[in-house]
Amino acid sequence: MFELNLMFFAVAIPAVIFAGISKGGFGSGVAFASSSILAIILSPGQALALMLPILMIIDLATLKPYWKRWDWPRARLLILGAIPGVILGTVLYRVTNDDVLRLLIGAISIGFVIWHVARAKGWIGGFTRQLPPSAGLFAGLVAGFTSFVSHAGGPPAAVYLLSQRLTKTQFQASTVLVFWVVNIVKFVPYAYLGLFTWHTAWANLLLSPFALLGAWLGVWAHFMLSEQVFFRITYVLLTLTGSKLIWDALA
Template identity: 35%
Template sequence: MLTDMTFYAAAIPAVALVGLSKGGLGGAFALIGVPLMAIVVPPMQAAAIFLPILLVMDAVALWAWRHYNNRATLFVMLPGAIIGIGLGWATSTYVSAEAMRLVLGTIAILFALKFFIDTYGPLAKGEVAAAPERPVAATFWGTAAGYASFIAHAGGPPFQVYTLPLKLDPRVYTGTSTRFFAIVNAIKVIPYFALGELDKTNLSLSVMLLPVALLSTLLGAYLIKRMQPKVFYPLMYGMVLIAGAKLFYDGLKGL
């Protein structure tokens, strides 16, 4: 596997796309990563190879966005995320990843379409005011994000459903997202060890792909730090729409 060029032909683009996402360019890129690598290795192995890479990406992204954060958002979302990961671990044998992708995809598509209709549709009323922090909604969407991240590696859309309406500064939004998923991914190490997927072969492949992960994460951070809100938010909602369509398609195909 370490010398199989077919593997690297799929794995390098997959890791680069996830790195751009980790740098701040939206969750749609991250959703493409594992399925792309799963073309050449079994899906569970692809996810296992990605986990150490994600942890390193998280470390780089945390450094790149160390000055930007919204503690209030993390405070209200993380308890739900921890609950969601626990629920995912407990019910992973009963709920299919395909069903979860289908539900999340539907929610993400409707959420993104509402934004574009409200902003650019014939009945648009101009810019919508930023939403306040809402602890009940944050717990619900945080739980969904933690659960989806464990079951289907798809925690981005539920996180965005809650956070995008807050209309944070793009840099603060990205820094908050980086911290949230760094914590979620760190917690997910425990069940992966329990499943025996972090073996010598998979860890060796992870190490080989790390340079691509580091460079693409820094590139994503560089681009986002120079992006204005009027460009950033339509781009993010567009990414949610793409991510939702991808999740919906994968879920429908797998049922």
Template identity: 35%
Template sequence: MITDPFFYFVAVPAVFLVGLSKGGLGGAMAVIAVPLIALAIPPVQAAAIMLPILIVMDLVSLWAWRHHNDRRTLTIMIPGAIIGIAIGWFTAAWVTETLIKLIVGIVALAFSLQYFWKTFNDRRKDEKTPPRGHRPIWGAICGTLSGFTSFVSHAGGPPYQLYTLPLGQDPKTYTGASVRFFAIVNAIKVIPYFALGEFDATNLKTAAVLAPIAPLATIIGALIVRRMKPTVFYPVMYVMVLLTSFKLIHDGIVG
């Protein structure tokens, strides 16, 4: 088990922020976890420690949002996510984490800026952009990107949101589908992480020490989302995507 006090100084708030995100508050806080913990330990080890904690959070999220879901979203995106995880597994020795962060960050930045530009124009014209329907091919592409980036650095949120946010779903439906999607993705990731030797005794013991923080933070995040109106929820989510893009682009350029 890791005993360095500085590690826990950065890891405890990182886990708490991820728990809020897992409760339904979006991907920006989740993306920052691995880079924050990586201030004290190597990024690959940070990702390995976070995966069991993410699974604990997924279990709490599944219970909290058990009555809300969109099966169509999962049907479209999960097959692509499995392909993306497989690609990440087989290319782990060649693809750098920083390159993936840079690409995803640029896509997320363009996506969020497009939303704010449309919102500005709609308000100026006193109009509202209608929600888009499901687009299976685009959903499969975003699912593949989400599975791949989730495997590389637990940063699957932006590609997932790239497809799902324009659907304009009720916040509870959106959150219920997203927690199911990432619960499935994280469960599948366990197999290649084991195969790559990332789950040693040190990492698993450290994850066990941090895991009790996960349920409390996840429940708090879920309670906040349940009380948010769609007119508040979606701007907040897009701001989260924007913040995520800044962090990913920064990490990609620095790397």
């Protein structure tokens, strides 16, 4: 059991605010950085369990500004694909240990940064055509799995949604809807695996106001600020935390 001490709150408060900003304004793609940050001071299971209710609170806070502004056919494909992905994540969690989870979370963090740098440098070309519905289901499957093991479902979902030529707000609203549903689906196996405790619930209660603050800041930033600075900061955070998690897992 982790202690609710000064060190915990010094790390957890910025992490949940960051998650709120990401989910509220920048497509949720990098909200999983909060789990990576928390996994530095907590076990992976504790970090995942602590963040899920926080993410669900942020989902509720960000649904209203984007209500019915999503692209339902594309969002539905991702949701349908995510359900078996969550099941796969549940199976993996039952047969693995903390170091494997640290390695997965760290690898996903570093892989995310490499993919975005490669796109920015032009090493990976943009989409010349819309991906077919089957790609949406597959992206949902990957998103469901990575969301379960590290709350990192945003990137695979974004790959599919970006190919569909959605508007900025359609993209954001579709992402909010998809992960509102996926997080509800994940809650059941998380509870079944015993990840939630009264201790994590108390921590969630204390951190909830900061999550809502982050969500409000994210919605404001979506309409007012450029994404470049936000994502540059995110890449640094993911590189540092991902490298630390991989080191801890292998050591």
